[in-house]
Amino acid sequence: MPQHTDSFSLSNVDQPTRNVEIEFNGVSKSWGENHVLRDLNLSVTAGEKVSIIGPSGSGKTTILRVLMTLETPDVGVVSVGGDILWDVKAGVKPKETKKMRATRRKVGMVFQQFNLFPHMTALQNVIEAPIHVLGLPKKEAEERAVELLGLVGLKNHMSHMPHQLSGGQQQRVAIARALAMRPRVMLFDEPTSALDPELIGEVLGVIRQLATTTDMTMLMVTHEMRFAQDISDRVLMFDKGAVIEQGPPDQIFASPEHERTRRFLSMMLDR
Amino acid sequence: MTWDNEFAMSVLPELLQGLVVTVKLTLCGISIALIVGLIAAVLRFQKIPVLAPVLGFYVQFMRGTPLLIQAYVAFFVLPQYGITLSPFVTGVIVIGLNYSAYTAEVYRAGIEGVPTGQWEAVAALGLGARRKWLRIILPQAVRTMVPVLGNYFLQMFKDSAILSAITVVELLAAAMKVGGNSFRYLEPLTLAGLLFMIISFPASLLIRRLERRFATTH
Ligand SMILES: Nc1ncnc2c1ncn2[C@@H]1O[C@H](COP(=O)(O)OP(=O)(O)O)[C@@H](O)[C@H]1O
Ligand SMILES: [Mg+2]
Numbered sequence: 001m002p003q004h005t006d007s008f009s010l011s012n013v014d015q016p017t018r019n020v021e022i023e024f025n026g027v028s029k030s031w032g033e034n035h036v037l038r039d040l041n042l043s044v045t046a047g048e049k050v051s052i053i054g055p056s057g058s059g060k061t062t063i064l065r066v067l068m069t070l071e072t073p074d075v076g077v078v079s080v081g082g083d084i085l086w087d088v089k090a091g092v093k094p095k096e097t098k099k100m101r102a103t104r105r106k107v108g109m110v111f112q113q114f115n116l117f118p119h120m121t122a123l124q125n126v127i128e129a130p131i132h133v134l135g136l137p138k139k140e141a142e143e144r145a146v147e148l149l150g151l152v153g154l155k156n157h158m159s160h161m162p163h164q165l166s167g168g169q170q171q172r173v174a175i176a177r178a179l180a181m182r183p184r185v186m187l188f189d190e191p192t193s194a195l196d197p198e199l200i201g202e203v204l205g206v207i208r209q210l211a212t213t214t215d216m217t218m219l220m221v222t223h224e225m226r227f228a229q230d231i232s233d234r235v236l237m238f239d240k241g242a243v244i245e246q247g248p249p250d251q252i253f254a255s256p257e258h259e260r261t262r263r264f265l266s267m268m269l270d271r
Numbered sequence: 272m273t274w275d276n277e278f279a280m281s282v283l284p285e286l287l288q289g290l291v292v293t294v295k296l297t298l299c300g301i302s303i304a305l306i307v308g309l310i311a312a313v314l315r316f317q318k319i320p321v322l323a324p325v326l327g328f329y330v331q332f333m334r335g336t337p338l339l340i341q342a343y344v345a346f347f348v349l350p351q352y353g354i355t356l357s358p359f360v361t362g363v364i365v366i367g368l369n370y371s372a373y374t375a376e377v378y379r380a381g382i383e384g385v386p387t388g389q390w391e392a393v394a395a396l397g398l399g400a401r402r403k404w405l406r407i408i409l410p411q412a413v414r415t416m417v418p419v420l421g422n423y424f425l426q427m428f429k430d431s432a433i434l435s436a437i438t439v440v441e442l443l444a445a446a447m448k449v450g451g452n453s454f455r456y457l458e459p460l461t462l463a464g465l466l467f468m469i470i471s472f473p474a475s476l477l478i479r480r481l482e483r484r485f486a487t488t489h
Contacts, residue, residue: 113388115391
């Protein structure tokens with residue numbers, strides 16, 4: 001992966017080496033009888049852009065939430081950037097540790113419902129964590145936030161409250177907010193599913209730009225098949241808590257091997 | 272018995288003094304209820320093993336027993352254990368702690384009303400506990416809490432009359448005192464009622480305005 005020499009570097013990954021960035025090893029998670037992740041093994045290379053597709057309820061969101069430590073695996077090992085995030089033995093309840101928090105800081109997440117802080121302006125949303133988690137001086141955090149809000153096309157909306165923004169604008173603020181923490185890994189959970197159709201393009205445009213101009217590792221759950229095909233290095237087809245098929249987008253979309261992938265894709269294209 | 276204007280005017284100053292005590296009682300009680308209720312609510316949210324059920328019991332006990340009994344216990348029983356406080360201070364503590372059980376529940380409902388997505392955003396950004404509560408959760412919870420708290424405090428203002436039973440000379444006690452001295456209760460009690468109204472009516476209008484304001488800005 002070439003190192004981009006834009007004036008603006010979004011990621012703090014300095015060396016574009018092909019290290020493993022995300023690793024799932026034998027990760028399982030269930031709620032009662034609902035086995036949401038089944039012995040998942042998954043490895044994502046630094047800088048790789050991976051799309052996760054699959055039917056609703058197949059566990060796609062859960063993968064991202066485990067990486068963001070919003071969910072605890074029942075068993076398995078998850079590491080990010082070589083540092084262990086989860087190491088759960090069956091039957092042992094893991095505790096949140098300092099190390100886990102430090103590792104989690106490498107990961108940023110964009111939610112389906114944006115989850116902006118409604119009582120803060122766009123700018124305040126973006127500077128809150130850099131100031132109070134990274135310890136940046138306010139001025140520096142603001143300069144970065146202005147830059148990032150410019151990057152997502154919202155230079156003129158910095159002092160707007162979330163409810164004064166359209167869904168697409170809110171999601172772009174949310175992206176800027178996640179980027180402000182300089183994550184090495186960005187997770188997108190159906191970032192356009194809550195948007196009116198005419199607003200989807202502007203958000204996909206921003207994500208596309210990130211995918212093509214930064215060396216962040218990106219993991220994105222999406223139902224936008226064309227978009228996934230365009231920007232991904234690899235597509236994972238998920239069904240019932242397991243990866244049933246994966247490969248380069250052209251292969252997955254043009255000649256899927258698995259019957260369920262074929263059915264899922266034809267269903268998505270018929271929408 | 273007919274209304275005696277002159278007598279009414281003559282007792283008014285003493286009633287106004289009673290009103291001042293009632294207002295002070297309420298303001299002090301509100302402060303205690305706001306602070307203790309908040310501590311109880313946040314502690315309950317942390318789900319600390321032993322403390323959480325104790326706090327749960329505290330809330331149930333305070334809400335489940337009459338304010339008058341709590342006042343009598345504080346006034347007659349505590350001195351036997353060497354705790355002697357003035358009637359006013361006793362009254363403030365009793366009514367403040369009593370209402371803290373209600374405010375704790377208001378806080379709890381307000382906190383639970385903050386969407387899960389907000390908690391998740393906080394976690395995803397790695398914000399610490401202090402930031403989480405002070406900057407993200409409580410400011411949002413407050414919007415739903417303000418009108419409800421307002422109604423409770425209006426009720427506290429009126430309930431404070433119960434503390435006349437433990438010799439706090441607030442508005443009702445002042446009216447009873449001048450009534451007893453002159454064997455005329457019509458004017459002092461009527462005036463006392465009016466004085467309660469003079470404060471509670473505008474307060475209720477204000478609360479309704481707050482309700483509407485917080486309802487519109489989502
Ligand atoms: N907190 C939870 N409690 C119980 N079941 C859950 C919870 N979160 C997710 N699930 C269940 O796990 C399954 C997978 O969910 P999810 O990962 O959100 O799927 P997807 O994102 O692929 O639609 C679903 O059946 C869902 O109902
Ligand atoms: Mg999902």
